[in-house]
Amino acid sequence: MIPGLASALDYGSVAVFALTGALVASRSQLDIVGFVFIACLTAVGGGTLRDVILDRPPLWIADPVLLAVAAGAAILVFFTAHLLESRYRTLEWLDACALAVAVPAGVAAAVEAGQSGPVVLVMGMITGCMGGLLRDVVCNEVPLVLKQGELYVTCAFAGALAAVLGGWAGVPQGAALILCSLVTLILRTGSLTLGWRLPVYRPRPPQQPKR
Amino acid sequence: MIPGLASALDYGSVAVFALTGALVASRSQLDIVGFVFIACLTAVGGGTLRDVILDRPPLWIADPVLLAVAAGAAILVFFTAHLLESRYRTLEWLDACALAVAVPAGVAAAVEAGQSGPVVLVMGMITGCMGGLLRDVVCNEVPLVLKQGELYVTCAFAGALAAVLGGWAGVPQGAALILCSLVTLILRTGSLTLGWRLPVYRPRPPQQPKR
Amino acid sequence: MIPGLASALDYGSVAVFALTGALVASRSQLDIVGFVFIACLTAVGGGTLRDVILDRPPLWIADPVLLAVAAGAAILVFFTAHLLESRYRTLEWLDACALAVAVPAGVAAAVEAGQSGPVVLVMGMITGCMGGLLRDVVCNEVPLVLKQGELYVTCAFAGALAAVLGGWAGVPQGAALILCSLVTLILRTGSLTLGWRLPVYRPRPPQQPKR
Numbered sequence: 001m002i003p004g005l006a007s008a009l010d011y012g013s014v015a016v017f018a019l020t021g022a023l024v025a026s027r028s029q030l031d032i033v034g035f036v037f038i039a040c041l042t043a044v045g046g047g048t049l050r051d052v053i054l055d056r057p058p059l060w061i062a063d064p065v066l067l068a069v070a071a072g073a074a075i076l077v078f079f080t081a082h083l084l085e086s087r088y089r090t091l092e093w094l095d096a097c098a099l100a101v102a103v104p105a106g107v108a109a110a111v112e113a114g115q116s117g118p119v120v121l122v123m124g125m126i127t128g129c130m131g132g133l134l135r136d137v138v139c140n141e142v143p144l145v146l147k148q149g150e151l152y153v154t155c156a157f158a159g160a161l162a163a164v165l166g167g168w169a170g171v172p173q174g175a176a177l178i179l180c181s182l183v184t185l186i187l188r189t190g191s192l193t194l195g196w197r198l199p200v201y202r203p204r205p206p207q208q209p210k211r
Numbered sequence: 212m213i214p215g216l217a218s219a220l221d222y223g224s225v226a227v228f229a230l231t232g233a234l235v236a237s238r239s240q241l242d243i244v245g246f247v248f249i250a251c252l253t254a255v256g257g258g259t260l261r262d263v264i265l266d267r268p269p270l271w272i273a274d275p276v277l278l279a280v281a282a283g284a285a286i287l288v289f290f291t292a293h294l295l296e297s298r299y300r301t302l303e304w305l306d307a308c309a310l311a312v313a314v315p316a317g318v319a320a321a322v323e324a325g326q327s328g329p330v331v332l333v334m335g336m337i338t339g340c341m342g343g344l345l346r347d348v349v350c351n352e353v354p355l356v357l358k359q360g361e362l363y364v365t366c367a368f369a370g371a372l373a374a375v376l377g378g379w380a381g382v383p384q385g386a387a388l389i390l391c392s393l394v395t396l397i398l399r400t401g402s403l404t405l406g407w408r409l410p411v412y413r414p415r416p417p418q419q420p421k422r
Numbered sequence: 423m424i425p426g427l428a429s430a431l432d433y434g435s436v437a438v439f440a441l442t443g444a445l446v447a448s449r450s451q452l453d454i455v456g457f458v459f460i461a462c463l464t465a466v467g468g469g470t471l472r473d474v475i476l477d478r479p480p481l482w483i484a485d486p487v488l489l490a491v492a493a494g495a496a497i498l499v500f501f502t503a504h505l506l507e508s509r510y511r512t513l514e515w516l517d518a519c520a521l522a523v524a525v526p527a528g529v530a531a532a533v534e535a536g537q538s539g540p541v542v543l544v545m546g547m548i549t550g551c552m553g554g555l556l557r558d559v560v561c562n563e564v565p566l567v568l569k570q571g572e573l574y575v576t577c578a579f580a581g582a583l584a585a586v587l588g589g590w591a592g593v594p595q596g597a598a599l600i601l602c603s604l605v606t607l608i609l610r611t612g613s614l615t616l617g618w619r620l621p622v623y624r625p626r627p628p629q630q631p632k633r
Contacts, residue, residue, distance in 0.1 A: 029623050064541060151244075
């Protein structure tokens with residue numbers, strides 16, 4: 001276990017997820033405190049759930065500087081988002097980067113807590129996906145998690161699985177976490193740029209209306 | 212306290228709630244990983260909240276096999292849901308069955324944790340209702356919990372109340388849990404088939420528009 | 423630390439938030455059990471999250487009478503809401519009062535738990551805002567937290583900040599909590615009656631459509 005690695009990953013994931021939260025806040029035209037609120041919710045939501053489930057103090061209680069990082073990111077977006085060509089496109093790419101840092105952050109935290117493989121896998125997915133899901137549910141956007149024809153949960157699953165399998169195969173932890181991050185990012189990038197997807201469920205024709 | 216009873220109820224509730232989660236995922240036309248994600252969220256959501264509040268490890272950390280059960284149910288639905296006559300009707304009935312297992316599961320867990328009557332009551336309701344509520348909020352369906360003119364929370368309340376009163380009256384725990392399950396199921400069945408309902412709130416005419 | 427003060431604030435916040443929850447339930451035309459359910463969710467939602475994060479038993483487990491208070495408030499609203507001139511206007515004002523009690527309740531609980539300034543600040547905001555946010559997300563209303571051109575999170579933030587700064591300046595705790603409550607209420611009242619607001623984010627013209 002490399003000392004400080006789990007904590008460094010938490011920092012990266014908080015900063016980038018906060019940017020995505022602030023971008024969603026900009027789409028809802030909130031004021032600056034609203035930006036900070038949504039940014040913090042997104043940035044620490046997944047990690048807080050992870051830590052509550054692991055029965056340890058949430059990351060931002062253990063280190064309140066994380067809240068300042070998230071707030072700083074939100075303020076940056078408030079004053080610069082109008083410079084972006086497409087806020088939605090930026091949001092998607094930042095979210096992909098955040099996912100690729102948050103999944104290994106969750107994996108590292110669960111390994112540090114001495115959890116078994118399946119729990120490590122789920123903790124990677126929770127840390128990666130839940131902050132963004134909270135953000136989208138609260139702001140009434142279609143959750144990225146649920147967008148048809150895109151890989152999202154799949155990327156988190158594959159990344160976390162790579163880390164778990166790597167750990168079982170004796171790969172050093174740092175390398176396993178880099179592998180986790182790369183698998184997540186490459187799959188998500190492939191989905192965003194090349195349209196990689198899994199087959200989706202299709203009902204029988206004539207399509208049944210959603211009642 | 213019958214050994215293993217609380218755990219057996221958790222298994223049943225996870226399996227059936229996972230089926231309902233996967234059916235909702237089919238209505239959103241997700242891919243197979245999306246099915247598994249929504250199924251797991253639905254299946255362990257209520258129990259996780261219950262366990263976090265009771266300050267014990269969530270059911271799926273104590274026994275990760277539950278996650279495999281939920282995933283298996285999701286995969287089954289992915290490949291067979293197109294055979295169903297009406298996915299929505301199936302969803303309603305499976306959800307009724309899941310409720311009738313999850314409420315006693317919550318009651319049993321709270322009794323095991325030595326909680327008082329009112330807390331046992333609420334834990335039965337949380338375990339029964341929260342998984343489905345999470346499922347519906349995330350997938351942007353009208354929560355079954357809130358559907359006008361149907362008994363839902365009422366069934367969970369009455370079932371959990373029956374178990375608590377039974378426990379106070381000295382009924383053996385196994386019998387109290389069966390009573391709990393039957394009360395829940397009968398009320399919900401009556402609501403779905405015979406239209407049993409409580410009077411709903413009606414504003415004064417002319418009806419005030421929802422602003 | 424004045425004994426019983428944190429607990430008294432919890433009582434007040436639970437009672438008033440329960441009224442707001444029941445009013446939202448009336449807008450969804452639920453039955454009486456639905457009123458009690460939404461009222462309890464709103465009333466103890468923020469405090470439960472606070473207590474779970476602080477790793478202590480949720481307020482309503484420590485004192486189940488709180489549930490009876492919330493249920494009583496819900497039943498009161500069920501039978502009297504039709505007498506109101508405007509349920510929405512009443513909801514806004516009750517919510518403002520609830521916020522002005524819940525923020526100091528959160529601050530008091532975090533101080534009692536020996537937390538640092540930034541954590542006390544966030545706990546005030548969580549206890550103040552999360553119950554109402556849960557209520558609005560579950561009932562599919564536009565969250566008050568997110569309404570454009572209104573101060574809401576800002577009021578909770580300013581109130582909690584006033585309490586923290588007061589504490590650092592050596593103000594006695596009772597006075598700091600009254601200050602917290604007053605700052606929250608005055609800002610919210612100013613926003614509701616005089617239109618006080620912070621500038622909101624505006625994208626460049628031509629306005630980009632929300633995709």
